[in-house]
Amino acid sequence: MPPILHESHQKQWQNWHQTYNQKLELLVDVWNADASQSTTEGYADTTRGLQRLIARALREGLELRALGAGWSFSTAPATSGILVNTKPLNYLFPSPRTHPSYAGSRENLLFVQCGNSIAELNHFLMAKMGKALPTSGASNGQTIAGAIATGTHGSSLDFGAMQDFVAGLHIVVSPERHVWLERASVPTISDDIPQQLGAELVRDDALFNAALVSLGSFGIVHGVLIVVEDLYHLQAFRQRMPLTEGLWRAMDQLDFSGVQLPGPSGQKPYHFQVVINPNDLQGGAYVTSMYKHAQCPPGSKSPSPGGKLTQGDSALEIVGVLTDKVSDLTIPVLAKLLDRFYGEYSNICGTPGELFTDTTTRGKAFGSALGIPLGQVRKTVETAMAINHEYPFPGLLALRYALPSKAPLAFTHHAPMTCVLDIDGAAxxxxxxxxxxxxxxxxxxxxxxxxxxxxxxxxxGARVRSMYGPERIGTWRRAREALLHRPELRATFANDYLRTLGLA
Known part of the structure; x- marks a missing residue:
């Protein structure tokens, strides 16, 4: 049964965070024909529906982009052509059959349709499989395809960004062709599953790694195979601490020997985050540490439901909530509200889905983030603080961490660890x-x-080349050309953002 393709008369679209408006030719909402039951047949029918939309874009000479939750601040998903809303596509297929050589557990695999939000995945994994994502961002409103396409990250010291738990991608690349893509070095899915979907099976490490962070330009990512793990709990603590040499060393090198982090003494945290108000340094930084357990330790407390700010929130969520509360977030107001709504806590324990809950952050917030290698963190933060001394802004600096990604255009590719400096403030x-x-x-x-x-x-283009170098960019572009064989296909899946980056 063909999917429902609802054409909207809407000629302008605004992203979730309200940072831009985009004129467009056509907005199409795509629904599985039977939204109540995940079936291989229904999934394959939706694939054919997506192929018809690509054929239309080619026929009419229009660009086409897949839209998830519209969570990006940047214009990565924007197009003046056909915008395909894939958010209603939320089929889930637990424990698919695996390749004979796959060494992992079949029970830790979940094949998900592109429109599933991270919040939906957290709920399904906990309730239906007793599993959890290895990491996620502080915000969980993104769809899985959108989150990996731009390299969304968390702050786990033992894991990379979200694309790094992906083992397979189903990508619709033309009206005649769709591919199942995974690494040749780690064959994961049974060969008969792509055959059932009518997909061409491609096992190639370079192609797969490049397609992980694709900026939406490799085709329509229809499905994602993710590797999850047994459900775990995070024991969380937040404390305001002075910026001592020991804390600076922890931030710059992840060397915790000179500082007593909040929480159990002598244990390495699973999650480590520091939030700094550069206009209120006297009281110190807000340090959040979380420790991983199979079960919550005795005496720990459950997260409080329904709060505006939760234990897992980072700077963007803080600013978003505070700008919803006041019409003008000035520097003095930010300091007062931060102490009131982002206070210390101790021994709160829950699953990742219970601690990282935000799906609604909006407000008049502005977010940017830099990926920095260890050893350059203090220099970077002190540079930002010095600029703020001369040119103060109403916002926050936050530090989170991720292991380096294999995706050539992952902004978290710095080894041995990427520190992500979030700069979030009033818009x-x-x-x-x-x-x-x-x-x-x-x-x-x-x-x-x-x-x-x-x-x-x-x-x-010049800054992208400077940041990533010719080898990474060349690998990514060759992979895109290999998947999108014809120039007109590459033009269809391009947009102004990609051209500005020099990647089209």
Missing amino acids: SARTKTFCQKVWEQLTARQVPYTLHWGKINDLD
Whole structure:
């Protein structure tokens, strides 16, 4: 039964965080014919429906982009052509059959349709499989396809970004062709499953790694095979701590020997995050540590449901909530509200889905994020703080961490660990100018950094080449050409954002 393709008369679209409006030719909402039951036949029918939309784009000479939750601050998903809303596509297929050589557990595999949100996955994994995602962002409103396409990350010291738990991709690349893509070095799915879907089976490490962070330009990612793990719990603590040499060393090198983090003494945290208000340093930084357990330790407390801010929130969620509470988030108001709504807590324990709950952050917030290698963190933060001293902005600095990704255009590719510096503030020209000053000063000081594709950035072709180098960019472009054989297909899945980056 063919999927429901609902054509909207809407000629303008706004992203979730309200950072831009985009004129477009056509908005199409795509629904599985039977939304109540996940079936291989229904999934294959929807694939054919997506192929018909690609054929229409080619026939009419229009660009086409798949839309998830519209969570990106940047124009990565934007197009003036056909915008395909895939968010209603939420089939789930637990424990698919595996390749004979696959060494992992079949029970830890979940094949998900592209529109599933991270919040939906957290709920399904906990309730139906007794499993959990290895990591996720502080916000869980993104769809799985959108989250990996721009390299969304968490702050696990033992794992990378979200694309790093992906083992397979089903990508619709033309009206005649769709592929099942996975690594040749780790064959995962049984060969008969792509055959049932009518997909061409491609096992190639370079193609797969490049397609993980594709910026939506490799075709329509219809399905994602993810590797999950047994359900675990995080024992969480937050404490305001002075910026001592020991804490600086922890932030810069992840060397915790000189600081007593909040929580159990002597244990390495699973999750480590530092939030700094650069206009209120006297009280110190807000340090969050979480420790991984199979079960919550005795005496720990459950997360409080329904709060505006939760234990897992980062700077963006904080600013989003606070800008919803006041019409003008000034520097003094930010400090007062931060103490009131983002206070200390101790010994709160829950699953990842219970601690990282945000699906609604909106507000008048502006978000940017830099990927920095260890050893350059203190220099970067002190540069931002010095700029704030001369040009103060109403916002926060936050540090989170991720292991390096194999995806060539992952902004978290820095080894041995990427520190992500979030710069989040009230949506204003001043906040954007502050970010630009930080980027310019880091470039002048020759500090290596990358910028989050899905957050605000001023990237162009020259800066992308400087950040990633010719080898990474060449690998990514060759993979795109291999999947999108014809120039007209590459043009269909391009947009202004990709052209500005010099990647089209």
